[in-house]
Amino acid sequence: MFKSLKFPVVAAVLALSGLATAGPLGIGSTATAEMIAGWDIDVRPDGMGLPDGEGSVAEGEGLYEAKCASCHGLFGEGEGRWPVLAGGEGTLDTLHPEKTVGSYWPYASTLWDYIYRAMPYPVPQSLSHEEVYSIAAYVLYLNDIVGDDFVSNKDTFAEVKMPNEENFFIDNRPDVNNERCFKNCADPSKFEIVTTINGVTPTGHFKEDSGVAANHYDGNPSAVSESGISTEKNITKVALSEGATLGRGVYDMACQACHNSGIAGAPKVGDVAGWVDRIGQGMDTLNDHAINGYQGADGVMPAKGGNMALSDDDVVNAVAFMVESSR
């Protein structure tokens, strides 16, 4: 099915003319081995791309609890609405399928690749190869796919078999064949009309009676307390100033990924002890640090949380929300 490639011919012609190093148009520069090595992070099911290094389930446990559990739960069950990573075996053909690493993913290599490239969610590509070997081993362990003595390296990792591997098949659509009929195409006596569930759609922009807004992301109002604040204080109950009230939406959108969980050294919102000294610096310093970013003793606070679309006022409001919720 693949079209035949005429590149070998082109290459041969170029070789004859003594220009074998340049392409037909001669545009661009050679990508050096060093450049490629820095960016070539992908891993494949046959093990291609797995780097040197080693890890263990035991080391993975501590790392996972420090860097992943605030969102994904201590046992991979998912805090609040953050993704579930474990469980769900035997549910795929039921009315409540639960797709997790263990129940659904066909290849273990995907787990290594994904954790390295994209997790922890707020600080991707911050883990060392050894840390990924350990954490990935621990996630497999949480899913009963490897034992607690599993040694995780490029040889053993490529050997791991996932239970659901055989249950994937190549796209076989079109799988339905409708007819272009014009008269009496359906039997209306068999029609069942299902209407929508009222109240789940944000319709404030076109219906007067609906209060739900859909033009900005205001997160899940309960996500803050659900997702990993082990705290001290239920921040949803604090009476907020006007600025802080406005700032809550900004916080949900741009700050909670780090500040709910305390990932990467971010002070947790609601953790009174962790905020006392920070608040002591005064609001100007806090606002400046939040707007312009800074490198502190605990980690890097990116300018505006990395979301440059925010106005300075948005950030100031978010800081007000964080401070008022952490006193």
Next chain:
Amino acid sequence: MTKLYEPSLPKLMEAIAAEAGGMKGIDRRNFLKGGIAAVAGLSSVQMIPKANASTNLPPNLPEWQRHLGSGVVAKPYGEPSEFEDLQRRTVPWLTVDAASSISMTPLQDLEGIITPSGVVFERYHGGIPNVNPDQHRLIIHGLVERPLVLTMDDLKRFPSVSEIRFIECPANGGMEWRGAQMEALQFTHGMLACCEWTGVKLSTLLEEVGVRPEGKWILAEGADAAGMSRSIPLEKALDDTIIAWGQNGEALRPEQGYPLRMLNPGWEGNTSVKWLRRLEIGDQPWHHREETSKYTDLMPDGRSRRFTWVMETNSVITSPCPENPLKEPGFLEIRGLAWSGRGKIKAVDISFDGGVNWERTELKGLVLSKALTQFSFKTKWNGQPWLLQSRAIDETGYVQPTLRQLRDERGGWSIYHKNSIHTWNVTETGDVFNVQIS
């Protein structure tokens, strides 16, 4: 000549009216409000007490004609009139975090087939990176003769193409697999857009690097926090994949992958990797997270389809729709959009009775391959309830399926690729509701 479509099945329509009875109170009130505003000639926007709008109406001279307006470059980059309300919108409860979320295109407010860049739907897995184009590079390596690193200037030296193509998230409509849920066109079909894309054909770049004979797959990878990655078969890359830097006459918007993205026409949007930084040529697919855990389709027997790339033929009526109810009886042009990932739209049919009987519509404007295509049907509405549906047929002869056909085959948990015939229930008041016929 326009024909009046009476409810051909009075009993059925009565039954629908009875079933929708619960909603009627509220909606009649809405309708009354709308009716009063319409009589006074005021849209809700004009009702904002800016000026006494009625003094602008004939025979009076409107306020804006009595003095000079603002001059050139008052806005060096123009924006819509303050009276317009064109916005992407989201369903906040859908996702836990805005950086891995979705917003939808306001299809109900758009004209023609081009989606303005500012309201193209968004889908991110790790937010929008703020990429400096001078410091952005595309590396092409793997099973090639000449691994290359390309700057944006390098890329723009290649022969370029501009194509109008739709892009659609395969989860478009995915909230509706198990029942009607979303009371708005923007949310039932809005993960869809159509733009003119400018860039270099991937086949041109592949000739430049010289793919080795074993090279059969390409890994495309983004420079975002998600490091978005997908495996693309070489066959597609040599066919019509574009590496694009332009969108609707200007540079890509950051939301759409500035400064560089892949565009796989007709394929699920997720394969069109944004903020593209790397292409690796290999001899087998990578089976990364976005083609295993996500973007695979779970079937009722517990098995799953993989590599479901093509967006199959789909269509929807955009006027009337829940956001665009019928305001007065009389002449009516029913309008809609159809599209197919396999090529051109050949025809679109329309039904007023939930799919029992069908009529042909007219296609209008440009009919392009893998692009949104407009259809139109002229009729009259005199307060009769309708179960409005549209059904598209593409140039391969594929006929858009019914929801029942899809559910019989795929069950209710496959999330993606729900391209079934959609139903709007137009009530006697002119209000429009999303319903499903099963």
